[in-house]
Amino acid sequence: MRTRLDHLVCWVSDPRASLDFYEQVIGLPGVRAEEFRDGKAPFPSVRISPETILDLMAFEAMRGVDEGTGVQGSAGHPINHFCLAVGKEDYDALQVRLKQHGVEITGGGANSFGAQGIAPETMFFPDPDGNVIEVRYYE
Known part of the structure; x- marks a missing residue:
């Protein structure tokens, strides 16, 4: 299936x-x-x-x-968080947009396991309602 x-x-x-x-x-x-x-x-x-x-x-x-x-x-x-996987370039661009919009990156990590293996970097931030979003990229 x-x-x-x-x-x-x-x-x-x-x-x-x-x-x-x-x-x-x-x-x-x-x-x-x-x-x-x-x-x-x-x-x-x-x-x-x-x-x-x-x-x-x-x-x-x-x-x-x-x-x-x-x-x-x-x-x-409630859910703890959901995770979006993007390319490295998009990851870097998102960090810039978050800063421009005053959205605080509240957490992060390195070498984090996910659906596609180990991601070298991750970041966490809330949406306007406090839903936690994790974004990562894979190499």
């Missing part, structure tokens, strides 16, 4: 501000962004890879999540 990650859902307080952050600071392209801005989509997403998107869903949408999943108490479960 070939398994792929289809999407993640991040709970956010302001989907427009989060969309701006993920598009402008991190550099991920919006998915249904214009439809969301025009009120035609309930939430925006950003594309992580050709097969994976990140949904930016408002906290108030949590009310119907238990019914949708059929699992009581499933709404709003």
Whole structure:
């Protein structure tokens, strides 16, 4: 079986501000962004890879999540962090954009294990809602 990650859902307080952050600071392209801005989509997403998107869903949408999943108490479960792998050039450019936008890099590491082996460098930082993002590159 070939398994792929289809999407993640991040709970956010302001989907427009989060969309701006993920598009402008991190550099991920919006998915249904214009439809969301025009009120035609309930939430925006950003594309992580050709097969994976990140949904930016408002906290108030949590009310119907238990019914949708059929699992009581499933709404709003926190995750520790999610990790994006980029090329070294993009990693360096992201560090510059984070600084330009006043986003503090809150942690980092070296020789960290991940899905593709050992990454020489990693950095951690929060999005506007405190969701922790790790970004790394592989050689």
